Amino acid sequence: MTSPSRHSALGIVAFITSLCGVALFSIALGLGYLFVQRHAEVEGLALAPTLGVLGLISIGLNGLAGLLGVGSVLQHRRRRLFGVLALILSLAVLCVYLTLGVWTHHRWQQRPPPAVPAAHAPALPT
Template identity: 40%
Template sequence: MNAPRPRHSALGIAALVVSLVALVLFAVTAHVAHVPRYAGMHEVPVAVLVMLFVCLGVTVVGLLLGIGCALQHQRRRVTGVLALGLSITLLWAQASLGSWVHQQWEQAHPVAADQA
């Protein structure tokens, strides 16, 4: 007789879904950040900042769910590990996008020499 195989982790499936939602949110945020109205950084890109922080929060939730899935015994953890990898990659990409936005803002608003 074959022993029953362990089932997929519900946390892993949830982590993968949340990470995919975070990926879509990041794609939308990156697109909005590159819209010509915001690319010049003449005004504060509040929409970009709000979307970036919402995406960051969703990514952290996916990361925590992925960690929870990886710690489960008696379950398949493939989806959780995939979600964990995607979440870590998204955190790196979000930090990169935030750094780019900050750099663009500083280039559009240089500090005067007498104020420095």
């Protein structure tokens, strides 16, 4: 029996797609971290829509890379290295997104209520 001779083109495309998704994830995470560190006191995040779009594109790219990686792994007579790497990388990034989402949800529920300034506080009856 002969060994597979060529790498799967589908696996190479999956790996490149996964790397693009990881790059967008890193950019979104880095921008978000820098923005929060500089403007921790700001309630409304002006950068949030941009980070959300980058995050959604990254999730889509990693989902696509996962599907392409599965397709590459199922191909016959091709080397599956890039397909397996793409599958592992995309699943890892998607798990990190899920973990960050759960952490953010718990943190959002546990935050203290916003402080009401004295000028806007309701007057107490005397």
